[in-house]
Amino acid sequence: MTDLSIKNVRKSYGSHAVIHGINVDVADGEFAVLVGPSGCGKSTLLRMIAGLETISSGEIRVSGRVVNDLSPKDRDMAMVFQNYALYPHMTVGENMGFSLTISNVRKAEIEQRVRRAAEILALGPLLERYPRQLSGGQRQRVAMGRAIVRDPQVFLFDEPLSNLDAKLRVAMRTEIKQLHQRLHTTTIYVTHDQVEAMTLADKIVVMRDGVVEQVGAPLDVYDQPRNVFVAGFIGSPAMNFIEGDLVDGEQGTVFSSASGFTVPFGRRLAVECPRPVILGIRPEHFSATENGTPTEVVVVETTGSATQVNVRRGTDELVCEFRERVLARPGETLRISPRPEAIHLFDAQTGQRVIEREHSLAA
Template sequence: MAAIQIDKVSKSFGDTAVIKEVSIPMADGEFVVLVGPSGCGKSTLLRMISGLERVSAGEIRIGERLVNHLPAKERDIAMVFQNYALYPHMTVADNMAFAMKMRNEPKAEIERRLANAAAILGLEPLMQRFPKQLSGGQRQRVAMGRAIVRDPQVFLFDEPLSNLDAKLRVQMRAEIKALHRRLGTTMVYVTHDQIEAMTMADRIVVMRDGVVEQMGEALELYDRPRNVFVAGFIGSPAMNFVPGRVESPDGGAPVLRTPEGLVLALPEAARRWAGQDCTYGVRPEDIALGGGVPGEGSAVVRSIEPTGPETHVVLGIGETLRLNCVLRERTQARVDDRVGFLPDVRKVHLFDTRTGLRLPVDA
């Protein structure tokens, strides 16, 4: 096992900078997830850790070693890709043992590691099968087993679940997390799926355009996003954003007034931002239907999507404003009904319209 230190690392392809002075400390045994939209640089950063891409500037250390100029095979890492990359003419056992055989490791040691990995991943009944005889989830477990038998200091995962269906992704998330608890090895995991990030990570690194927007535990990012981008990216459905201006009429309770004339209540601590253009943020699950709307107007139900345990409702306000709501209880509302709605003022966020940064409103 080993810690990873990424210190002011940059990567450019010609004149195009895709990673811009990124610094991320990763503790020994930590499960870190790099998450962000396509093109944010997360896979490029993972490839630089692995040695598959050169570092343009900065330093990467694995343990005490500076690895910038070490080839991948000398970094003591194991990588699991989105593409399982199994040899179709080899059995599961031969696929998992291939790298060890190429290094001429003792047969007894190969068998010991194979047995250990098979036991961890539940592959014992499958060891003599060929990849074409396996399901997608089984193939991904074989790819993970091939990494485990190497007993590396660091595991790197590059969107390993993208090719699986929804049910298998949930199952494999649990299996990878259980694998981490059992091995205690440092793991770096890349995904564009923020649900994967939140359910698996000890710590999440949110990236955009080659820079780190925020690092922290899942609920820290969810409850206290640093800016509008993180607030909108973490959470599903995404946070609702409403532009407007903070007012405190006659010194009363602060509100946000929108160009459409909607008035939304704010926490008392938002009074300090009176007169400033801000973006009001509220998560879909923090809006209740049926309450009175502070100020003028109400909303029209534009769509209703029952999912079983939840009901997703889209409200329309004026011509363009839309609010997503997630209701834990069944609703009697129907499409085109006019309804009141009431955000939970204790869970409202406020962002500076100019910078996008979150403004403190929690007293």
């Protein structure tokens, strides 16, 4: 049983604070992803977990034991770096077994562990090659194999796929997911790519400026973002935001923006009106309807499986994604309607969620 607990962890460089009291618990066998924009502190937090950075205050516990003062080699964690960090003069097999060699593990056991890791990662035919003879994806698998042979309590991944091309990143995501399903090792994974976070994680930790904005299962964070930052960061294409007011109408609460974008909810919401809010709606939650709000088509992008249409109404620019084929050209008018049950409402001043979606805001 290997669980990891981060309690009120802070990190400062002199008077400059970069991590501001983070609390996160990762259960045994869980795959947790730290995600956020560049500079938000996620790699610093990972390095503190690994023991490569000192902690200014707080505690990190592994299976109940405080590891703050333990050296990296004594924490029983294995880290996979962004740049692979392979020794160019060693073969694949030697790279994978090196940490065991310097720990004076018996040669027979090293060979057994290396063969096992090579079988898991389909590296058997490559064991005698050198890193220069490998592709980027193969080098990353070797780096993962070097971690596997140590049989650690915790795997740590620091943006391991950022140097790979788009197609290879997708393939490697699948391999990492399958590896975790096979080994069930507690894993902390850092990325700035929210698609990676959504597809890999059991638990997402969304960070900004050294603070945790939200923690939860991927779909919970996607469906119930706590604030405007999380709502805009998680999801691709990103959520649309429209500033406006909630007002009381004859048929219930109505959202209305300065550009004339209106959404009637068909009932009274449990909020005080009038109230300035930010309405959030994901691109896939628009429909093209005859009685929708008229907008001007700006750009049309087709991917085959979907059509992405950028539209404008006054100062509001929106992205709509349709699964059906939408025949629209720039300059034409497209009438769109958001699905009321998929709407998010945030306070205009604080950016915090105004009302839970209760399965929906629909009547």
